[in-house]
Structures are given as structure tokens and as C-alpha cells.
Amino acid sequence: MKDSTRNFQGWLLFAPAAILLLAFTHYPTITTFIHSLYTNKSFIRPRRFSGIESYESMFSDPVFFKVFVNNMWLALGTIPTSIGIAIIMALIVNKAIPGRGFLRMAYFTPTMLPMIAVANIWLFFYAPDIGLIDKVLEIFGFEGNNWLGNPSTVLPSIIVMTVWKEAGFFMVFYLAGLQTISPELEEASKLEGSSRWNYFWRIQFPLLLPTTLFVLINAFLNSFKLVDHLFVLTKGGPDNASNLILYYIYETAFSFLDISYASALTIFLLTLLALTALAQFFFLDRRTHYR
Amino acid sequence: MTYRNRIQTSVELIGAYILAGFWILPLLYAFWAAFHSSSDAMHFDIFSPLTLDNFREAWSQAPFARFSLNTFLLVSFILPAQLLISTLAAYAFVRFKFTGANVAFALVLVQLMITPEILIVQNYVTLSKLNLVDTISGMGLPYIASAFCIFLLRQAFKSIPKELEDAAELEGCGTMSILWKVYVPLATPTYIAFSLVSVSHHWNNFLWPLIISNSVETRPLTVGLGIFAAPESGVEWSILSAATLMSVAPLLIAFLIFQKQFVQSFMQAGIK
Amino acid sequence: MKKMFTKISYCLTVALGISMISSAAIAKTELTMYYPIAVGGKLTQAVDSIVADFMSENPDIEVNAIYAGNYDDTRIKALAALESGKPAQLSVMFSIDVHELRELDAIVPFDDVVSTSEEKAWLNSFYPSLMENGIAAGKTWGIPFQRSTIVMYYNKDAYREAGLDPETPPATWGGLIAAAKALTKDDGSQWGLMIPSTGYPYWMFGALAMQNGQTLMTSGDKTNFDHPDVVAALELWKAFGSEHKIMPEGTIEWGTLRQNFLEGKTAMMWHSTGNLTTVKKNANFDFGVAMLPAGKRRGTPTGGGNFYIFKDTSAEEREASMKLIKFMTAPENSAKWSVATGYMGVSPDAYKTDTLSSYVKEFPPAAVARDQLAYATAEFSTYQTSRVKKGLNDAIQAALVGSKTPKEALSEVQAAAERILKPYR
Numbered sequence: 001m002k003d004s005t006r007n008f009q010g011w012l013l014f015a016p017a018a019i020l021l022l023a024f025t026h027y028p029t030i031t032t033f034i035h036s037l038y039t040n041k042s043f044i045r046p047r048r049f050s051g052i053e054s055y056e057s058m059f060s061d062p063v064f065f066k067v068f069v070n071n072m073w074l075a076l077g078t079i080p081t082s083i084g085i086a087i088i089m090a091l092i093v094n095k096a097i098p099g100r101g102f103l104r105m106a107y108f109t110p111t112m113l114p115m116i117a118v119a120n121i122w123l124f125f126y127a128p129d130i131g132l133i134d135k136v137l138e139i140f141g142f143e144g145n146n147w148l149g150n151p152s153t154v155l156p157s158i159i160v161m162t163v164w165k166e167a168g169f170f171m172v173f174y175l176a177g178l179q180t181i182s183p184e185l186e187e188a189s190k191l192e193g194s195s196r197w198n199y200f201w202r203i204q205f206p207l208l209l210p211t212t213l214f215v216l217i218n219a220f221l222n223s224f225k226l227v228d229h230l231f232v233l234t235k236g237g238p239d240n241a242s243n244l245i246l247y248y249i250y251e252t253a254f255s256f257l258d259i260s261y262a263s264a265l266t267i268f269l270l271t272l273l274a275l276t277a278l279a280q281f282f283f284l285d286r287r288t289h290y291r
Numbered sequence: 292m293t294y295r296n297r298i299q300t301s302v303e304l305i306g307a308y309i310l311a312g313f314w315i316l317p318l319l320y321a322f323w324a325a326f327h328s329s330s331d332a333m334h335f336d337i338f339s340p341l342t343l344d345n346f347r348e349a350w351s352q353a354p355f356a357r358f359s360l361n362t363f364l365l366v367s368f369i370l371p372a373q374l375l376i377s378t379l380a381a382y383a384f385v386r387f388k389f390t391g392a393n394v395a396f397a398l399v400l401v402q403l404m405i406t407p408e409i410l411i412v413q414n415y416v417t418l419s420k421l422n423l424v425d426t427i428s429g430m431g432l433p434y435i436a437s438a439f440c441i442f443l444l445r446q447a448f449k450s451i452p453k454e455l456e457d458a459a460e461l462e463g464c465g466t467m468s469i470l471w472k473v474y475v476p477l478a479t480p481t482y483i484a485f486s487l488v489s490v491s492h493h494w495n496n497f498l499w500p501l502i503i504s505n506s507v508e509t510r511p512l513t514v515g516l517g518i519f520a521a522p523e524s525g526v527e528w529s530i531l532s533a534a535t536l537m538s539v540a541p542l543l544i545a546f547l548i549f550q551k552q553f554v555q556s557f558m559q560a561g562i563k
Numbered sequence: 564m565k566k567m568f569t570k571i572s573y574c575l576t577v578a579l580g581i582s583m584i585s586s587a588a589i590a591k592t593e594l595t596m597y598y599p600i601a602v603g604g605k606l607t608q609a610v611d612s613i614v615a616d617f618m619s620e621n622p623d624i625e626v627n628a629i630y631a632g633n634y635d636d637t638r639i640k641a642l643a644a645l646e647s648g649k650p651a652q653l654s655v656m657f658s659i660d661v662h663e664l665r666e667l668d669a670i671v672p673f674d675d676v677v678s679t680s681e682e683k684a685w686l687n688s689f690y691p692s693l694m695e696n697g698i699a700a701g702k703t704w705g706i707p708f709q710r711s712t713i714v715m716y717y718n719k720d721a722y723r724e725a726g727l728d729p730e731t732p733p734a735t736w737g738g739l740i741a742a743a744k745a746l747t748k749d750d751g752s753q754w755g756l757m758i759p760s761t762g763y764p765y766w767m768f769g770a771l772a773m774q775n776g777q778t779l780m781t782s783g784d785k786t787n788f789d790h791p792d793v794v795a796a797l798e799l800w801k802a803f804g805s806e807h808k809i810m811p812e813g814t815i816e817w818g819t820l821r822q823n824f825l826e827g828k829t830a831m832m833w834h835s836t837g838n839l840t841t842v843k844k845n846a847n848f849d850f851g852v853a854m855l856p857a858g859k860r861r862g863t864p865t866g867g868g869n870f871y872i873f874k875d876t877s878a879e880e881r882e883a884s885m886k887l888i889k890f891m892t893a894p895e896n897s898a899k900w901s902v903a904t905g906y907m908g909v910s911p912d913a914y915k916t917d918t919l920s921s922y923v924k925e926f927p928p929a930a931v932a933r934d935q936l937a938y939a940t941a942e943f944s945t946y947q948t949s950r951v952k953k954g955l956n957d958a959i960q961a962a963l964v965g966s967k968t969p970k971e972a973l974s975e976v977q978a979a980a981e982r983i984l985k986p987y988r
Contacts (some may be wrong), residue, residue, distance in 0.1 A: 006387050006388070006389065007387070007389045007390055008381045008389075009383075009389075009466060010387030010388070010389030010392065011382065011383070012390050013379040013382055013383035014379070014380050014383040014384070014389070014395060016376045016379060016380075016436075016533050017376045017377065017379065017380035017435075017436045017441060018380075018395065018401070018436075020376070020432070020433075020435055020436035021398070021399060021402055021436045021438070023404045023417065023433075024407055024410070024414055024417070024432070024433035024436070025401060025405050025407070025410070025436075026398065026401070027413075027417070027419065028410040028413035028414050029405060029410060029413075031413045031416075032399070032410060032412065032413050035412075035413070040336070055327075063957075087367075088310075088503055089310070092303075092307045092310075097304060097307070099308070100306075102311065103307055103308070103311045103549070104550070104554065105312065105547070105555070106311035106312075106314045106315040107310075107314055108550075108553075108554060109314075109315065109318060109543070109546070110314065110317075110318070111491075112491060112539070112543055112553075113318070113495070113539050113543070114495030114496075114497060114512075114513045114516075114538070114539065114544045115326065115495070115497060116497050116513050116516055116517045117342075117513075117516060117522075117535045117538055117539050118317075119515065119520075119536045119537060120321075120520050120531055120532075120534075121318065121320070121321045121532070122317065123520075123531075123943075124324075124528050124531075124532075127816075127819055128811070128816075128819075129823070129828055130819070130822065130823065130826060130828065132320065143751070146811065146813045146814065148816075149761070149813045149814035149815070149816060150813050150814075150964065151964050151966060164317070165315065168314070169557070172554055172556070172557040172558050173558070175554070175558055176558035221404060221406075224409075225406060225408055225409065226441060226499040227498065228498060228513075228517070228538070230499075231497075232517060232519050234761075235761070237761055237814065237956075237957075237960055238760075238813070238814045238960040238961075238963075238964055239325055239957045239960040239961040239964065239966065240759070240957055246409065246498075249411070249412070250411065250498070250502075251953070253411070253412045254502065254639045254643070255635055255638075255639060255640070255949045256949050256950045256953075257663075257667070257945065257949075257952075258950070259412060262410065262412050263413075263496050264411060266409065266410065269409060270405060270409065273404055273405070273409070274404065274405075277404050286450065286971075351605075351608070352605060352607060352608075355608070411915075415643075419643075419646045424643065424646070424649070425644070425649050502643070503647070504627050505593075505597075505631075505640050505643060505644050506627070506649075507628065507629060518630070518631070518632045518636065527822065533618075
């Protein structure tokens with residue numbers, strides 16, 4: 001077949017996907033950037049080019065710093081924890097132990113629930129005084145706490161809930177990874193008399209690095225994308241203690257109708273995600289290659 | 292096994308079960324609360340009478356049937372479209388070395404990171420220009436070109452030996468029938484895997500549907516549940532649990548029945 | 564056989580023709596309206612039933628009433644719908660959204676829609692304090708529908724248990740603190756008072772400020788947050804928890820407050836009168852409702868939602884919308900709505916109907932909100948209300964959780980509000 005025909009056919013096959021991707025990923029990214037450089041249009045005042053003004057107000061906005069820090073804390077709190085628990089779960093489920101199917105179901109089920117349902121359920125757990133956690137604490141003689149209403153406990157509470165939802169999801173990837181490790185390696189290490197911990201840390205974990213890389217990037221992206229629970233739990237409060245970047249973007253764009261500022265925030269988020277994904281990829285990719 | 296080993300194993304087993312217990316507890320509690328009255332649920336009256344009132348209440352307070360239909364329609368729209376478009380694109384990347392393919396693929400991968408939710412503001416504007424706000428197709432459109440699907444299928448197609456394609460060509464098959472007769476059937480596990488992942492994801496999607504759907508005719512389950520649970524109106528726990536259960540039931544039941552397949556799918560997706 | 568077939572198709576064609584002509588004759592005007600709910604109870608059913616009554620009386624108008632969430636959600640949805648291909652013609656939205664909606668050129672003033680002298684008189688038939696939020700630039704932009712004031716619910720059984728007279732709830736700040744102290748149990752099982760600080764904290768704060776003689780804004784483009792008396796009001800709110808120990812410290816959740824009251828976790832609560840009917844149905848104790856106590860004077864902001872008509876509507880749609888609005892705010896329907904929810908009847912005539920006058924007689928708490936109108940003020944509303952309001956909410960929460968002092972929090976947000984509102988002067 002002629003080269004040019006093949007070329008044409010190739011592009012034709014790719015065209016539908018290309019058009020949609022351009023329309024909903026690349027084009028909006030560009031327009032978002034453009035919008036961040038202009039002020040909003042309003043009935044009372046006309047639109048004008050403002051350049052980096054939006055970015056300037058962003059960096060002098062205390063709420064912006066708060067949401068950024070919150071997202072960082074959230075990532076720090078959820079990622080290592082959920083990965084750790086996921087590995088443990090995968091190790092457990094990988095063995096032929098009694099009730100393995102039940103265990104796997106128990107660990108994975110939260111992943112099947114929408115975040116909004118998860119939030120509804122945990123909302124009751126965290127309710128002050130009448131909620132499940134406070135009631136249990138009462139039985140043991142401890143005082144209840146306003147988990148979601150206290151700026152110092154709201155993020156940890158959300159972290160616990162998020163880990164509960166995510167760990168099972170990552171467990172599955174680790175399961176897949178574990179199954180690619182030849183069982184002979186385990187036999188060999190047993191013969192050498194090395195402990196299970198040694199086997200894990202020296203052999204399994206390094207072999208799982210590709211999985212860890214994948215899970216890490218996934219988890220990081222998720223920690224920025226997942227804001228559904230805020231709608232039901234705290235709406236970002238108290239005083240922005242649980243506010244996150246994407247939720248702030250939503251508020252700014254749809255509640256305050258400030259498209260210009262929302263665009264600036266979005267560009268910031270995109271840049272942050274891009275840089276981190278690249279960094280993680282290169283850093284861990286290097287390490288996995290030389291094994 | 293030595294005595295010490297046996298104790299260690301038992302301890303681990305118990306640990307595994309305790310972990311599972313904690314993990315299943317929240318859902319179990321919601322399940323239990325949905326069948327008891329609010330005050331019984333709050334006071335943990337384990338032997339208080341069962342009741343279906345909460346479900347009746349929740350059902351009458353919001354049109355969950357319609358919401359379920361909408362979610363079903365949304366997912367039924369997104370999945371086939373995704374599979375079709377990604378199949379064509381993956382085929383193009385694997386068997387047609389068209390100019391600029393590498394750059395194109397890199398641009399595709401961008402979507403793995405920049406998902407439609409992040410660009411909600413501009414995507415909303417795009418849809419309103421297309422007059423597709425408050426439509427199910429509008430809700431699904433940004434997701435139809437799935438970089439993840441293209442990526443998976445590309446891997447799957449790559450692993451199909453060229454000899455099979457050559458054999459088919461010898462039999463006189465054109466490019467498209469090679470695709471449908473050779474590539475697609477052999478990539479079936481990938482298709483199944485991706486389908487389950489996609490269905491789960493879109494069944495549970497919230498933020499984008501929240502913004503796009505205005506009326507009850509388009510509102511999916513997640514958004515319906517979110518509005519239903521709006522903090523201000525202070526819905527009672529049991530009714531909220533019942534509503535939550537009704538919303539998660541379809542996917543959850545499907546999962547419980549097809550557990551193995553679900554887990555395998557996610558695993559497959561992960562391996563690639 | 565062929566003859567039969569021809570006959571049948573002939574009949575069908577005729578039938579089709581007739582139905583087409585008749586449906587063209589009864590050309591329905593279709594109205595889409597969004598509405599919010601911010602209090603408990605089966606309000607969607609109440610709305611649906613009034614709308615159904617309207618449609619049976621007006622077969623040429625089709626109304627699609629869509630519940631959109633709380634006030635913020637509803638505004639977002641209604642505005643989003645305007646931008647899309649399926650706009651709404653009218654909606655119930657926050658009474659305080661008026662400046663934002665005007666700035667977007669989204670609504671029409673009712674002065675431009677009313678034509679007959681009877682309709683003009685109708686504009687004046689509502690309670691003046693309920694009209695306050697709806698009036699801007701000399702015109703009326705919103706008609707009251709689900710309106711409220713804050714009222715104080717109190718547990719009469721708890722009062723008796725604490726040795727207080729259940730028929731004389733506190734009328735002053737001092738009295739409130741004293742009563743709440745008596746009602747707060749040492750083991751933490753019952754608090755004296757709860758004022759919600761999530762959801763609409765600025766609304767509760769508006770009451771405290773008014774009771775200290777101040778309003779939170781002096782006009783649509785000037786806020787009054789750092790006035791010493793306003794700061795003092797926030798300091799008092801904080802002191803309820805930190806000093807007097809009659810209220811839990813930190814934030815108190817709007818949504819669960821009603822349940823807390825019904826469960827006996829708090830003996831008194833400040834909440835919207837819109838919760839009245841739900842509380843009445845579910846309380847298994849004797850309870851009462853009182854006006855908010857006075858600081859320097861009594862005070863409460865009004866609250867709730869008004870009807871707005873969007874600008875992007877045809878003359879028929881406006882006429883149909885007027886009919887719907889007049890129906891839903893008519894004295895009898897307003898009375899039914901008030902009984903079903905606890906929201907106030909929106910006009911003096913509503914209270915003169917049999918429905919409401921007999922209800923008030925047998926259940927006096929239903930009249931408290933109305934009587935409190937004498938001390939009421941407009942709810943907080945400025946240009947860019949959402950943004951300024953959020954700043955105020957954050958400030959209140961910051962003060963209540965102790966991360967800033969009331970004075971710091973309020974000065975900061977006053978400065979922020981100044982920056983936002985200055986361009987409007």
C-alpha cells in the first residue's frame with residue numbers, strides 16, 4: 001500500500017479521538033490560560049487585558065495558600081498510608097489463606113462506592129456527640145470531638161476517610177505486581193534462611209517499584225481531583241481548613257462567577273500536576289531501570 | 292510448620308480479619324441503619340425492629356428511579372463510544388506509521404493527567420456553546436476520548452503477532468476487516484478490563500455531572516444523592532443511609548456477583 | 564381487506580390531524596423554575612402540590628419546578644441554565660442575590676412586568692420588611708415566597724427540669740446566659756444553647772449585630788464589619804462557648820442542629836422558623852418558640868427566598884410567570900405553605916385567612932416570626948455578595964474556633980470587602 005494512503009488512513013482512524021481530545025483537553029487548557037490574562041466581563045465594567053494581575057492576586061490571597069497547603073497535607077497523609085496499607089492487603093490476599101475471597105471483597109468494596117456516598121456514611125461517623133465515633137469514645141470514657149468542625153482535626157478526618165476508600169484500589173495493582181514475581185524467588189529466599197521481612201524489603205518491594213510508581217502517580221493525581229466529599233462534609237470549612245484547590249476553583253468560577261481568577265488557579269493546578277508527574281516519572285523511572 | 296511459625300500465621304490471620312472488619316464496618320453500619328428508624332440507629336438498638344420506611348421516604352423525596360436511569364444511560368453512552376474511538380485510534384498507532392504519530396501519542400498521554408474535571412470551567416463553556424448543557428450526551432462527551440483506553444489497546448494490539456495480520460491480508464481482508472476480525476477479538480480481555488474500570492468510574496463520577504446537569508431528567512445518581520444529602524436540610528441519618536444504599540446498590544451488587552472479574556480487570560489495567 | 568386498511572388509515576390521519584390542531588390551539592406556555600431548600604421537611608412535596616394546583620387551574624401553563632439544592636446551588640444552577648440552551652423563566656433564589664443578578668443583567672424588575680393598577684397594588688400587599696431585600700435602585704426585583712426570621716426554639720421540659728419557668732423564655736442577653744447556664748448539664752449531655760456556625764453563619768451574626776444596634780452593611784457597596792459594636796457581637800458569640808460555657812466551642816453544624824435539639828443535646832437553639840413544622844412533628848417533648856433576646860434592642864435579619872423573573876423571557880412567559888407567582892404567594896396558598904413548613908405567611912392577608920388564623924390560635928409559635936418582623940432588618944446583601952459573604956463566614960468561623968480574635972478577623976474581612984466593593988462606588 002502506498003505510503004501516503006497509509007498516512008491518510010492512519011490520520012483518519014485517529015481523527016475522532018484527536019478531535020475530542022483537542023476539544024476537551026488541549027483547547028480548554030489554552031483558553032484557560034488566555035482567560036487568566038483578562039478580567040471578567042460584567043454588565044457594569046467591560047473586559048480588559050490584565051496580564052499577570054490574576055496571578056498576583058493569587059499569590060497574595062491567604063485562602064489560596066491555605067488550599068495549597070491543605071492539598072499538600074492531604075497528599076502527604078493519604079499517599080504513603082494508603083500505599084502501605086495496600087501493600088499489606090495485597091500480601092495478605094496473595095496467599096492461599098481461608099476466607100481469602102471475603103477478605104479481598106472487604107478490602108476492595110470501598111473503591112466501588114462513589115466518594116459522595118462515602119462522605120455520607122462518614123458524615124455520620126464524625127458527627128459530634130451523636131455520631132458513631134464519639135459514641136464509641138464515650139463508652140471508653142473519652143470526650144467526643146467536633147471532628148469536622150475543628151480546624152486541627154478536619155484534615156486528618158478526611159485523610160482517614162480517603163485512605164479507607166483508596167487503599168483497596170491500590171491493593172489490586174500490587175496484587176497484579178506480586179503475581180509477576182516468580183514464586184521461585186520466595187523459595188530461594190526461604191532456603192537461604194532469610195526472614196520474611198528481608199524477603200519483602202530486599203526482593204519484593206524493589207520488584208514492585210514499577211507498580212509503586214504507577215500507584216504513586218495515580219494517588220497523587222487523585223488527591224487533587226477528589227473533592228466530591230467537600231460538598232457533603234464541610235464545604236471547605238471551617239474557615240477554609242478543609243478547602244482544596246479544585247473546590248476553590250469550583251467556588252470561584254461558579255459561585256463568585258470570577259472566571260479570570262478561576263482560570264489562574266486552574267493554570268496553577270495544571271502546572272503543579274505536570275511538574276510532579278514528570279518529576280516522579282523521571283526519578284522513579286531511573287531507579288527502576290537499574291535493577 | 293514450627294510452633295512459632297504457626298502462632299505467627301494465626302496472629303497474621305487474625306490481623307487480616309480485624310483489618311477486614313474495620314474496612315467493611317462503615318458500609319455494614321450504613322446497611323444496618325437503613326433498615327432501622329433514625330432514633331434506633333443513633334442509639335444502636337441492635338434488636339430494634341426492621342423497617343422499610345426509610346427506603347419509602349427516600350424514594351418519595353427524590354426520584355431515585357429516574358436518577359438510576361440517567362446514570363445507566365450515561366454509562367451506556369460513554370462506554371461503547373470510548374471503545375469504538377479508542378479502537379480506531381490504537382489501531383492507527385500500532386499499524387500505521389503515520390507522520391507525526393509520536394507527537395500525537397504524546398499529546399494523547401497528556402489526557403492521562405489533565406482530566407476533564409480539572410478544566411471544568413472551560414469545558415463547561417464549550418458545552419454551552421454546543422448547546423449540550425443539561426444533556427446526557429453533554430455529560431459524557433469530554434470523556435469519550437480516553438487516553439487510558441487508547442494506551443491499553445495500543446499495548447494489547449502491539450502484542451498481536453504480525454503474522455496473523457499477514458495471513459488475513461492473504462485471505463483478501465481489507466484494513467478494516469483485519470481490525471474487526473483479527474485485532475479486536477484477540478484483545479477481548481483488555482476490552483473487558485477497561486469496560487469494568489470505565490463503568491465503575493463513570494457510575495461514580497460527581498463533579499462534572501453536578502455542573503452539567505440541571506434538571507431531574509439528566510441528573511445522575513451521584514448528583515441526586517449529593518443534593519439529597521445537602522447539609523442544610525439536615526436529612527435524617529437512616530433516610531440518608533437508605534438513599535445512599537439505593538444509589539450504590541446497582542454497581543455494588545454487580546461487583547459482588549462478578550467480583551473476580553472486577554478485580555482481574557483492575558489488575559489487568561494495572562499491569563499494562 | 565384493502566378497503567378496511569384504507570378506512571383505518573383514513574381515520575388515523577384524521578385523528579392525527581385533529582390532535583395536532585388541538586394541541587396547537589392549546590399552545591402551552593412552558594415555565595421552568597428552580598427552587599432551593601435549606602430547612603428540613605418534605606418541602607419538595609409541598610412545592611409540587613402547590614404547583615400541581617396551579618397547573619390544574621391553568622391548563623395552558625406547564626410548570627417544571629426543579630429542586631436544585633441549597634440557595635447557593637440554586638443560584639449556580641439557575642445562572643448556568645441561563646447560559647445554556649435551556650434557560651429558566653423564573654426561580655426562587657436567595658433574597659440577597661439581587662445585586663449579583665442585577666449586575667449580570669439577568670432579571671427584570673417587577674415594576675416593568677405589572678400592568679394593571681390591581682397588580683401594582685399587589686406589589687404593595689406584602690410585609691415591608693420582607694420587601695427590603697428585594698428593592699434596589701428604586702425598583703422591586705424580588706417577591707417574597709419562603710421567608711423567615713431566626714427564632715429561638717426551647718425545650719420546655721428541660722426548662723421545668725432546670726427549675727425555670729417554661730412560659731417566660733429569656734428576653735435579654737443577660738437572661739439568655741443565665742437560663743442557658745442553668746440548662747447546661749455538667750456531664751455534657753445537654754448544652755444550654757446552640758447557634759449554628761456552618762451553612763449561614765453570617766445570618767446568625769446579622770441577628771447578634773442587630774441586637775447590638777448595628778447592621779452588617781450600610782448599603783449595597785459598604786460593609787460595616789469593623790464597627791466596635793459589631794466586633795462586640797462576635798465577641799459575645801465566642802464568649803457563649805469559651806467563657807460562659809453554655810455552648811460547645813468551635814463550629815456548630817447547621818444541618819445536624821435540628822436533630823441535636825430533638826435529641827435533647829441542647830435545650831435551646833437559634834434556627835430558621837422554616838424548621839418549625841418539622842420540629843413540631845418530631846419533637847417528643849414540650850417545646851416553645853420565642854423571639855430572639857435583646858441586646859440593646861431585639862433584632863433578627865429576615866431570611867429566605869424570593870421569586871425572580873429572568874430577563875431572557877417572552878411576554879407570554881412573563882405573563883405566565885406572574886400568574887404563577889401571584890398564585891404561589893396568594894394569601895391562601897401562602898397560608899398553606901406556612902402551615903406545611905413554618906416559613907412565614909408573606910402578607911398580612913395571609914394571616915387573615917382561616918387556615919392561618921386558626922393555626923396560629925392553636926399553635927402560637929407559628930406567629931413568632933411574624934411578630935418579630937417589627938424588629939427585623941434586611942439580610943446581608945452587597946455587590947458580589949457570594950464573595951463578600953464567604954469572607955465574612957470564614958471570619959466568623961475563624962473567631963469561633965479561636966484561630967483569630969474577633970477584632971482581627973473582622974478588620975481583615977472589612978479590608979477585603981472594601982477592596983471588592985470600592986469599584987462599585
